[in-house]
Amino acid sequence: MSASSNPLRRVVYVSHxxxxxxxxxxxxxxxxxxxxxxxxxxxxxxxxLLYSNRRFAQVLEGPPDAVEQIFETIxxxxxxxxxxxxxxxxxxxxxxxxxxMAFAEAPEVxxxxxxxPEAAEQLVGLLQAAIRNTEAAAA
Amino acid sequence: MPACPDxxxxxxxxxxxxxxxxxxxxxxxxxxxxxxxNQSLTxxxxxxxxxxxxELLARSTDTLTGLLTxxxxxxxxxxxxxxxxxxxxxxxxxxxxxxxxxSVNDTLGHPVGDALLRAAGRRMRxxxxxxxxxxxxxxxxxxxxxxxxxxxxEATGLAARLVELMARPFLLDGHTVVAGCSIGIAVxxxxxxxxTGLLRCADLALYQAKAEGRGGMRRFVPALxxxxxxxxQMESELRAAIAxxxxxxxxxxxVDISSGRxxxxxxxxxxxxxxxxxxxxxxxxxxxxEIGLMVPIGEWVLRTACREAAAxxxxxxxxxxxxxxxxxxxxxxxxxxxxxxxxxGLAPRRLELEVTETALLHDTATALDNCxxxxxLGVRVSLDDFGTGYSSLTQLRDFPLDRVKIDRSFVLEIENxxxxxxxxxxxxxxxxxxxxxxTAEGVETASQLTALxxxxxxxxxxxxxxxxxxxSELAGLLASTxxxxxxxxxxxx
Numbered sequence: 001m002s003a004s005s006n007p008l009r010r011v012v013y014v015s016h017x018x019x020x021x022x023x024x025x026x027x028x029x030x031x032x033x034x035x036x037x038x039x040x041x042x043x044x045x046x047x048x049l050l051y052s053n054r055r056f057a058q059v060l061e062g063p064p065d066a067v068e069q070i071f072e073t074i075x076x077x078x079x080x081x082x083x084x085x086x087x088x089x090x091x092x093x094x095x096x097x098x099x100x101m102a103f104a105e106a107p108e109v110x111x112x113x114x115x116x117p118e119a120a121e122q123l124v125g126l127l128q129a130a131i132r133n134t135e136a137a138a139a
Numbered sequence: 140m141p142a143c144p145d146x147x148x149x150x151x152x153x154x155x156x157x158x159x160x161x162x163x164x165x166x167x168x169x170x171x172x173x174x175x176x177n178q179s180l181t182x183x184x185x186x187x188x189x190x191x192x193x194e195l196l197a198r199s200t201d202t203l204t205g206l207l208t209x210x211x212x213x214x215x216x217x218x219x220x221x222x223x224x225x226x227x228x229x230x231x232x233x234x235x236x237x238x239x240x241x242s243v244n245d246t247l248g249h250p251v252g253d254a255l256l257r258a259a260g261r262r263m264r265x266x267x268x269x270x271x272x273x274x275x276x277x278x279x280x281x282x283x284x285x286x287x288x289x290x291x292x293e294a295t296g297l298a299a300r301l302v303e304l305m306a307r308p309f310l311l312d313g314h315t316v317v318a319g320c321s322i323g324i325a326v327x328x329x330x331x332x333x334x335t336g337l338l339r340c341a342d343l344a345l346y347q348a349k350a351e352g353r354g355g356m357r358r359f360v361p362a363l364x365x366x367x368x369x370x371x372q373m374e375s376e377l378r379a380a381i382a383x384x385x386x387x388x389x390x391x392x393x394v395d396i397s398s399g400r401x402x403x404x405x406x407x408x409x410x411x412x413x414x415x416x417x418x419x420x421x422x423x424x425x426x427x428x429e430i431g432l433m434v435p436i437g438e439w440v441l442r443t444a445c446r447e448a449a450a451x452x453x454x455x456x457x458x459x460x461x462x463x464x465x466x467x468x469x470x471x472x473x474x475x476x477x478x479x480x481x482x483x484g485l486a487p488r489r490l491e492l493e494v495t496e497t498a499l500l501h502d503t504a505t506a507l508d509n510c511x512x513x514x515x516l517g518v519r520v521s522l523d524d525f526g527t528g529y530s531s532l533t534q535l536r537d538f539p540l541d542r543v544k545i546d547r548s549f550v551l552e553i554e555n556x557x558x559x560x561x562x563x564x565x566x567x568x569x570x571x572x573x574x575x576x577x578t579a580e581g582v583e584t585a586s587q588l589t590a591l592x593x594x595x596x597x598x599x600x601x602x603x604x605x606x607x608x609x610x611s612e613l614a615g616l617l618a619s620t621x622x623x624x625x626x627x628x629x630x631x632x
Contacts, residue, residue, distance in 0.1 A: 009313060011310060064312075064313060067310070068310045068311065068312075072258060072261070072309070075262075075304075075307045075308065075309070076262060076265050076304065076307075081303070081307075083307050084308070085308050085310070085315040088310065088313055088315055090313070
């Protein structure tokens with residue numbers, strides 16, 4: 001993991017699941033998560049993925065170059081489209097330092113919540129809460 | 140971290156055209172330099188490419204994107220065409236252009252522009268199959284050759300996938316960029332039999348895709364070539380037209396509504412083409428604007444109008460000349476006007492320049508300076524086609540004007556559309572309050588003229604008064620209107 005003095009980049013994006021990519025349902029999600037966890041940990045990227053209502057919301061954070069390259073890999077994935085970046089920032093610290101890719105499924109998230117100006121901030125908060133709850137349940 | 144053997148990235152890349160796992164392998168690279176060097180060695184999927192192509196690419200890849208260079212790409216294209224002689228096996232050529240590369244370069248700088256080209260090249264490679272060749276033809280232009288195409292839908296399918304993929308955001312140096320691309324498709328041997336011809340067909344289809352709003356693809360059709368050929372011919376003829384004396388001015392009178400007298404003539408450009416006869420401005424002005432001929436043509440019009448008007452029998456009659464956006468953007472417009480007046484021997488008060496709102500908006504500060512400078516010479520300025528553009532009241536207030544010309548579309552419907560009539564009345568009232576004359580354009584019937592008079596317009600121009608006439612008929616027209624006027628006065632007496 002990178003030292004705290006190194007610059008961090010955070011990207012938050014939302015996208016739609018391509019409808020005919022879903023037959024596998026959970027399998028597809030598991031594939032994506034497994035690949036993300038495998039790839040991200042190699043390059044010091046952490047983050048969280050939210051799946052709700054056929055939409056993805058993902059936070060990626062880590063060394064700028066690694067984040068940009070992981071993001072590009074994700075861009076080329078045909079299983080989603082309508083990708084919209086809602087935040088690119090240089091945060092002081094990671095929001096998901098312990099997770100190569102945390103996962104939360106939140107059926108109560110509505111698309112319009114992702115379109116508001118505060119969406120990125122809300123999303124990070126939502127993901128953090130969801131992950132805390134998951135951890136608590138698992139403990 | 141596993142070792143990254145030299146061959147590993149290629150194999151991964153080759154086996155996963157979706158590209159999902161490509162970059163994580165590339166991420167094994169410790170530095171950007173190594174990274175880009177490695178990429179430059181793998182512009183294609185090696186296993187499927189014929190050995191001679193592999194040789195070709197080893198020496199001829201573009202250092203930025205790792206794709207083939209222009210020369211190498213054309214060489215490969217030429218060889219593929221030669222292979223097909225005798226038994227032409229069809230193949231497709233795609234010409235690809237990033238839609239917003241220039242604005243990325245201009246706003247975020249060249250390093251981000253370069254990063255965009257690199258990333259775009261990667262996405263292209265992620266889309267192509269074994270044996271396909273991708274090259275960077277120059278700047279932000281790319282090309283893909285599908286040498287083993289079985290059906291044309293393979294080419295259109297790839298193009299559609301590329302358009303979709305390039306429309307997705309890029310994250311470059313902390314900036315999100317949505318570049319998008321347009322694609323033109325040409326097919327051998329249907330469209331052309333040599334590499335130059337085929338590239339041109341793909342380019343023409345690409346221009347068409349761009350003209351249709353970008354972010355799309357077009358298949359080449361022969362009509363595109365015919366149109367481009369006709370356009371090129373017209374371009375060279377237009378460039379020669381001034382020197383060959385093929386331009387002439389026709390004049391359309393406008394009358395003072397209260398007296399019925401001809402107050403002036405608008406000079407209208409015509410092109411007497413040796414084969415096509417008299418060509419209307421609508422057919423050649425847009426092209427002249429595009430190829431930068433409006434300044435010399437405009438200067439010719441100005442000089443000719445001043446010279447011809449100086450010879451008219453009535454020294455109270457003015458001549459108005461249309462001034463293009465290109466002329467208004469030049470700082471020396473007033474000098475040109477003065478020179479034209481001096482050379483023609485025309486009094487400045489007899490010259491009026493007509494400008495459109497859109498031309499003023501082009502470079503407002505310079506346009507404003509120019510309008511002030513020509514008015515300081517004693518030349519008048521009118522705002523043409525008012526009502527069709529922004530119809531900005533700020534311009535009516537801030538630009539030094541003498542006249543507003545109400546667009547013909549309002550005049551045409553003044554009798555059957557109360558809203559058009561209301562607009563004419565309002566503009567005439569505004570003109571009167573601001574001390575401007577208001578000319579109604581496109582007056583065709585006596586009842587329209589009556590309505591315009593009632594609305595408060597001061598002048599009228601249109602077929603009711605006269606069509607545009609050649610300079611030689613001008614004296615005759617003036618004599619006959621004067622005759623009619625005298626008769627009218629006599630009959631009233």
